[in-house]
Amino acid sequence: MTAEPKVAKTPAMIEARGVEKWYPNGFHALRGVDLTVQRGEVVVIMGPSGSGKSTFIRTFNALEEFQKGSITVDGIALNDDLRKIDAIRREVGMVFQQFNLFPHLSVLDNLTLAPVLVRKRSKGEVLNQAMALLERVGIAEQAHKFPGQLSGGQQQRVAIARSLCMEPRILLFDEPTSSLDPEMVREVLEVMQGLAADGMTMVVVTHEVGFARQVADRVVLMADGQVVEEATPERFFDQPQHERSRQFLSQIL
Amino acid sequence: MGPKPRLTPASLRKELFATPLDGLVTVLLVTGLAVAGSRLLHWALAQADWAVIQANSTLFAVGRYPIEHQWRLWLLVALLAAAAGLSWGVLRSRPLPDRPITALWPGNDRLATGILVLLASWAPAALGLTLPIQSRWWALTGLLLLVRWLAGRFGNRLGKTATLSLPLVWPLLYLVGMVLIGGGLGLVTVGANEWGGLLLTLVEASFAILLSAPLGVLLALGRRSSLPLLRWGSIVYIEFIRGAPLITLLFLGQNILGFLLPGGMAPDRIWRAAWILTFFSAAYLAEAVRSGLAAVPRGQLEAARSLGLSLPQALAQVVLPQALQIALPATVGQFISLLQDTTLLSLIGLLDLLGTARSVMANPLFLGKSSEVYLTLAVLFWCCCAALGLGSRALERRLNPPSLGR
Numbered sequence: 001m002t003a004e005p006k007v008a009k010t011p012a013m014i015e016a017r018g019v020e021k022w023y024p025n026g027f028h029a030l031r032g033v034d035l036t037v038q039r040g041e042v043v044v045i046m047g048p049s050g051s052g053k054s055t056f057i058r059t060f061n062a063l064e065e066f067q068k069g070s071i072t073v074d075g076i077a078l079n080d081d082l083r084k085i086d087a088i089r090r091e092v093g094m095v096f097q098q099f100n101l102f103p104h105l106s107v108l109d110n111l112t113l114a115p116v117l118v119r120k121r122s123k124g125e126v127l128n129q130a131m132a133l134l135e136r137v138g139i140a141e142q143a144h145k146f147p148g149q150l151s152g153g154q155q156q157r158v159a160i161a162r163s164l165c166m167e168p169r170i171l172l173f174d175e176p177t178s179s180l181d182p183e184m185v186r187e188v189l190e191v192m193q194g195l196a197a198d199g200m201t202m203v204v205v206t207h208e209v210g211f212a213r214q215v216a217d218r219v220v221l222m223a224d225g226q227v228v229e230e231a232t233p234e235r236f237f238d239q240p241q242h243e244r245s246r247q248f249l250s251q252i253l
Numbered sequence: 254m255g256p257k258p259r260l261t262p263a264s265l266r267k268e269l270f271a272t273p274l275d276g277l278v279t280v281l282l283v284t285g286l287a288v289a290g291s292r293l294l295h296w297a298l299a300q301a302d303w304a305v306i307q308a309n310s311t312l313f314a315v316g317r318y319p320i321e322h323q324w325r326l327w328l329l330v331a332l333l334a335a336a337a338g339l340s341w342g343v344l345r346s347r348p349l350p351d352r353p354i355t356a357l358w359p360g361n362d363r364l365a366t367g368i369l370v371l372l373a374s375w376a377p378a379a380l381g382l383t384l385p386i387q388s389r390w391w392a393l394t395g396l397l398l399l400v401r402w403l404a405g406r407f408g409n410r411l412g413k414t415a416t417l418s419l420p421l422v423w424p425l426l427y428l429v430g431m432v433l434i435g436g437g438l439g440l441v442t443v444g445a446n447e448w449g450g451l452l453l454t455l456v457e458a459s460f461a462i463l464l465s466a467p468l469g470v471l472l473a474l475g476r477r478s479s480l481p482l483l484r485w486g487s488i489v490y491i492e493f494i495r496g497a498p499l500i501t502l503l504f505l506g507q508n509i510l511g512f513l514l515p516g517g518m519a520p521d522r523i524w525r526a527a528w529i530l531t532f533f534s535a536a537y538l539a540e541a542v543r544s545g546l547a548a549v550p551r552g553q554l555e556a557a558r559s560l561g562l563s564l565p566q567a568l569a570q571v572v573l574p575q576a577l578q579i580a581l582p583a584t585v586g587q588f589i590s591l592l593q594d595t596t597l598l599s600l601i602g603l604l605d606l607l608g609t610a611r612s613v614m615a616n617p618l619f620l621g622k623s624s625e626v627y628l629t630l631a632v633l634f635w636c637c638c639a640a641l642g643l644g645s646r647a648l649e650r651r652l653n654p655p656s657l658g659r
């Protein structure tokens with residue numbers, strides 16, 4: 001990848017500066033958000049509903065546009081250049097609250113679709129990797145089933161494996177456990193913990209305090225389209241500095 | 254959908270005679286149906302005079318298609334029978350996504366086979382067809398069933414690509430068929446004005462079905478596009494066509510296509526009508542596909558895009574397969590009404606099935622035989638539509654991805 005040299009020197013994986021976004025209906029969803037994510041870092045974003053968490057992380061892979069500020073991902077500046085957006089999407093994986101598996105494809109085909117189409121890799125080679133990934137998230141025996149035949153927790157693990165099959169440098173998670181039954185939350189969090197231990201760069205929107213405490217390098221609290229507080233998990237949960245943070249924590253703890 | 258309730262005498266009694274009123278309705282309906290049915294049967298077997306059909310069977314089938322070239326049509330029918338057997342057998346040989354293959358020749362298929370055999374052994378004789386034509390009917394039935402058996406037996410040895418490209422047999426066969434029917438590539442030309450009857454009806458309907466399908470998909474995508482010009486163009490087109498009765502479009506088309514296109518370029522009446530049918534059907538298909546597109550969750554496109562698929566890739570691999578599957582029943586419904594709408598061609602003077610029938614009934618020799626003719630027409634149309642419906646349901650069941658709920 002060739003980017004302008006002065007940008008390429010930035011060591012950060014994600015560098016967001018003064019990002020502002022208005023939805024087409026005029027709603028001001030992001031009001032100057034800054035965030036830096038280093039390589040290998042795990043950043044957890046928390047905040048009340050409607051505070052702009054999803055909107056924010058969806059700007060990282062251009063699922064949402066923004067109007068002001070700048071975002072660079074792995075040295076590539078996000079602007080209107082469509083080729084750059086494609087390049088960034090190849091390097092950024094995303095896991096959704098609703099899994100969004102492709103219901104008409106088998107589990108294995110869900111994994112191999114993008115690497116074959118986008119990375120132009122051979123099907124056989126991708127198949128091996130896909131099986132290894134399913135092994136890693138613990139559902140190799142479901143490889144030939146269809147998404148509709150799996151439990152929510154299994155589906156979300158397939159979704160993670162599907163993202164990994166593109167060999168991304170960053171993984172974005174938007175409330176990956178929020179639509180799961182409580183007994184399935186752990187199996188998904190364990191997979192995510194394993195990824196963090198392997199050094200994957202991750203930005204995770206979640207309200208799982210246990211996960212944030214154990215895995216996150218930093219916790220960011222968003223409210224009303226702004227970053228209110230940014231701190232290590234210990235500081236954030238034990239000595240929150242801002243009134244908004246205390247208020248939020250009192251609601252979820 | 255729960256499991257099918259089994260029909261037993263007890264369940265029947267519960268369904269049909271739950272209350273005295275229910276019982277009364279059941280008795281009245283059953284008596285009414287029985288009386289009407291036996292009258293119809295009595296009329297068809299004893300009173301009706303089927304000579305009008307026998308004398309004009311060739312006219313109904315192919316119109317004034319020159320007799321020395323009719324072997325080309327027989328060849329085409331043989332190819333169609335083989336293709337139908339192939340599709341049928343391969344569909345059977347593939348397991349449903351969540352069920353292993355049960356039997357090579359399950360109950361439904363035995364029933365269909367029985368009907369085909371019965372038809373072949375009774376209809377040609379009853380219709381008073383000549384022996385050569387009778388034996389061709391038998392041979393065609395045999396060919397269909399033979400290919401069905403072979404494809405059912407060995408279809409699962411086909412690779413995935415071969416199976417997926419199998420539907421392409423049909424458009425390909427359409428091209429071959431058009432050459433066989435119309436001539437060219439060394440065959441003597443038979444002008445479209447010499448086609449008629451069922452042949453013309455099927456040519457018009459299949460042309461419109463094959464071309465309106467892709468056109469409808471493009472229009473549906475256009476209607477949801479973010480490019481204003483494309484979106485508004487599609488909306489205006491769809492709403493204009495859907496707002497006008499087909500018959501007015503057909504009359505309009507006969508005149509307008511004539512002076513829109515430069516001299517000599519304008520297709521003759523039969524192809525003009527085929528294009529109008531295509532444009533008409535495409536607008537309705539676009540609405541069916543649009544409802545399918547709307548039913549696919551937004552997250553599907555987002556997931557595909559976030560994996561790096563381009564918009565065309567995401568549409569082709571992720572969104573459209575799901576949308577078209579949802580739209581399939583409505584689409585086939587549209588194809589069935591298209592087939593029936595071809596009867597309107599008789600009003601613009603074409604000798605399609607209905608046009609041929611009207612010309613036959615106008616013949617003083619066959620005065621007063623309209624019941625026989627109309628009943629034959631109804632049965633013919635019913636057979637074509639039933640075949641479309643059966644095929645689409647078999648396809649639907651195989652496309653439905655399995656889920657926990659089933």
Ligand SMILES: Nc1ncnc2c1ncn2[C@@H]1O[C@H](COP(=O)(O)OP(=O)(O)OP(=O)(O)O)[C@@H](O)[C@H]1O
Nearest residue numbers: 023024025027029048049050051052053054055056
């Ligand atoms: N397409 C849209 N058009 C207009 N406003 C929108 C749109 N999508 C989101 N919003 C608004 O933007 C704000 C931020 O939404 P966002 O989904 O980012 O919040 P969130 O922090 O992820 O909330 P949650 O915890 O409920 O997921 C909300 O007030 C929402 O109503």
Ligand SMILES: [Mg+2]
Nearest residue numbers: 053054055174
């Ligand atoms: Mg959200």
